[in-house]
Amino acid sequence: MPALRAEKICKSFRRLFKEKMILFDISLSIEEGEVFGILGPNGAGKTTLMSIFSTLIRPDGGSLEVLGRDALRDTHAIRERINISSGNPNFPWSLTVRENLRHSAMLYGLYGRSLYRSVDDAISAFELGPQSDAKFETLSTGQKQRVSLAKSILNRPQILFLDEPTSGLDPEMAMKTRDLIKKIYQEEEITVVLTTHYMPEAEELCDRIAFLREGRLAALGTPKELKRALQIGHRITIEYQGVIDPVRLRIIPGVMEVRELSGRVEMIFDHSGRTFSTIIKAFDGADILDIEIEQPDLEDVFLELAR
Numbered sequence: 001m002p003a004l005r006a007e008k009i010c011k012s013f014r015r016l017f018k019e020k021m022i023l024f025d026i027s028l029s030i031e032e033g034e035v036f037g038i039l040g041p042n043g044a045g046k047t048t049l050m051s052i053f054s055t056l057i058r059p060d061g062g063s064l065e066v067l068g069r070d071a072l073r074d075t076h077a078i079r080e081r082i083n084i085s086s087g088n089p090n091f092p093w094s095l096t097v098r099e100n101l102r103h104s105a106m107l108y109g110l111y112g113r114s115l116y117r118s119v120d121d122a123i124s125a126f127e128l129g130p131q132s133d134a135k136f137e138t139l140s141t142g143q144k145q146r147v148s149l150a151k152s153i154l155n156r157p158q159i160l161f162l163d164e165p166t167s168g169l170d171p172e173m174a175m176k177t178r179d180l181i182k183k184i185y186q187e188e189e190i191t192v193v194l195t196t197h198y199m200p201e202a203e204e205l206c207d208r209i210a211f212l213r214e215g216r217l218a219a220l221g222t223p224k225e226l227k228r229a230l231q232i233g234h235r236i237t238i239e240y241q242g243v244i245d246p247v248r249l250r251i252i253p254g255v256m257e258v259r260e261l262s263g264r265v266e267m268i269f270d271h272s273g274r275t276f277s278t279i280i281k282a283f284d285g286a287d288i289l290d291i292e293i294e295q296p297d298l299e300d301v302f303l304e305l306a307r
């Protein structure tokens, strides 16, 4: 059974007297234990889709099953078993971190010892000990983000929805947060659905990625599959001394682009075949001084899909 199954999800918002379609027929499944990324340019509909998946807003059309239940009918039962951390955390500002977390834990039906234990665990997991008695309003943006993440694990959810989980965090805390997300899903075997604008984060965390563009599902697959499907090649830079014939490089099957600079050639090529050795052979009349190969990354996929 998939953790989440969406079939032809549509959503529009009314602004003044105009109806604007935001999501068009989104169909996808998210498997149990998977870390699933929703990526796309600003305004593509990521947060709206995440809000629908986490039952915060209702779609206009389509069907949605979360943890085997109908998300439009069994909302309450689903909400007990999921949690969400918003990229824009908003908690009662005059309560302390601990009071806020206790309050949230109570809303999830925790009480007594298990409530205190869950709150303590969440505080230590996100290193909020020094701030635990500080009022929410006095926290930095990154600390507020960590309160939101701490809140999201209080009920030991089966699906964790994370909207921009590391935005506003400094690089060290962002890295710690990613490690913690990994630890949580590895130890608890939960499903994580996240949005991010930071491609190395998506590459590091996500098993599969859905790429949204203008409300439509533009691509879906593992980072590797997306790179292959888009034929985003490796970049190779070869420094050499001597004479080469650039035409020999251009006609090699799998070579997509050749740029000649003095004593240096830059090429984009498909790494799947025997292209690499054929490229090297084309330099047989020269001395190769240096070779640098860069693999394509998700940033390249993003730029290609967002075009």
Ligand SMILES: Nc1ncnc2c1ncn2[C@@H]1O[C@H](COP(=O)(O)OP(=O)(O)OP(=O)(O)O)[C@@H](O)[C@H]1O
Binding pocket: 013, 014, 015, 022, 040, 041, 042, 043, 044, 045, 046, 047, 048, 049
């Ligand atoms: N409650 C709302 N009422 C009207 N329009 C809305 C509402 N919520 C979102 N929108 C519009 O829906 C579109 C998609 O917004 P959404 O926040 O889902 O995009 P996003 O991909 O998450 O963007 P970003 O990367 O900037 O966070 C935008 O044009 C936004 O203005």
